[in-house]
Amino acid sequence: MLKTVFRFSLIIVALLVLFQLSNASLFIPSIPADVVIGIGALILISLGVYLGGNMKKKKVIEVSLKAEINKEKIKELGISQRELEVLNLISEGLSNQEIGEQLFVSESTIKTHVSSLFVKLDVKRRTQAVTRAKEWQVIT
C-alpha cells in the first residue's frame, strides 16, 4: 500500500519536473524544445517500465504463492487435522513407524490414519496418495 502511494508520488513529481523543463525550454532558446521533450519521454517510459514491471512481478508472485493449499477441498474430503499431519509426513518420505515416533503415537494409529486417508483420497498406495494430494492442493 505504501509502495503504491510512493509510486503515484513519483508520477506526480515526474510530471511537475517535465512541466518545469518545458517552460524553461520555451524561454531559453539555447536548449531546443525537441531535446527537452525527448529526454522527458525517455524518463516517462523508464518510469512506466519500472511501475509496470513491479505490478506484474507482484501479480505473478501472488499467483505462485496462492497455489498452495485448498482448505475447502480438505473439508470437502473430510480430512482431519491429524490425518493431514500424517499425510505431510508421508510426502516427506517417512515410514509409518517414523511418523508414529514423530507424533508420539503407535504405528498402529498411523496405519489407521493412513488407511482412512487412502479412502478419502481414493488411492491404494502412499505414493499415489502424495501425488493425488498435491493434485488436489491438499498438500504442497
Next chain:
Amino acid sequence: MLKTVFRFSLIIVALLVLFQLSNASLFIPSIPADVVIGIGALILISLGVYLGGNMKKKKVIEVSLKAEINKEKIKELGISQRELEVLNLISEGLSNQEIGEQLFVSESTIKTHVSSLFVKLDVKRRTQAVTRAKEWQVIT
C-alpha cells in the same frame, strides 16, 4: 524477436507523434502546451507499463520453467535412462507391478532398478526417493 521490433517501432511512432503535437501546440494557442505535454506523458507511461510488463512477465516465466531438470546432476549420480523412467513412474504413484506392465518388463526387473535407484539417491523407501529426486531436480 518480432515482438521486440514491434515494440521499438511503437516507441518511435509515439515519439514522432509527441513531437508533432508539441509543434502544433506551439503554433496553436487554443490548445495549452501543458495539456499536450500531460497527454503525451500519460501515453508514454502507459507504453512503458506495457513494455516493462511484458519483459518482466517473460523473465518470470522463464525462471519458473527453467527450474525443471538438472541433467548434470543425473549424470553425476549415474542414473541411467531406464532408471529415470522407473523413477518418474514411481513418482506418479505406480506399483512395481504396474511399472513393469507399462514398460513391458517383469516386476523383478523393476525391483532391480528400484534398488539401484535407492543406492544412487541414498534413500531407503520409494516415497523418500521421490522427495529426494525432486530436491535434486532429477524429476519434476
Next chain:
DNA sequence: AAGAAGCTCATACTTAAGTACCAATTTAAT
C-alpha cells in the same frame, strides 16, 4: 577381442505397507 555398463530376469528372503475389525477414550457439537 575383452571389459565395462546397462537391461533383463529369477529365487529366496526380510521388512514394511496395507486391510479388516474391533474397541476405548477424548473432543466438539447439538
Next chain:
DNA sequence: ATTAAATTGGTACTTAAGTATGAGCTTCTT
C-alpha cells in the same frame, strides 16, 4: 447430556516393497 466425530490402539492377516545374489544378454568402448 447425548450423539457424532476424532484419535488412539490392538490383533491378525494379506500384499507389496525392498534386499541379496547370481546370471544371461546386448551394446559400446578401448
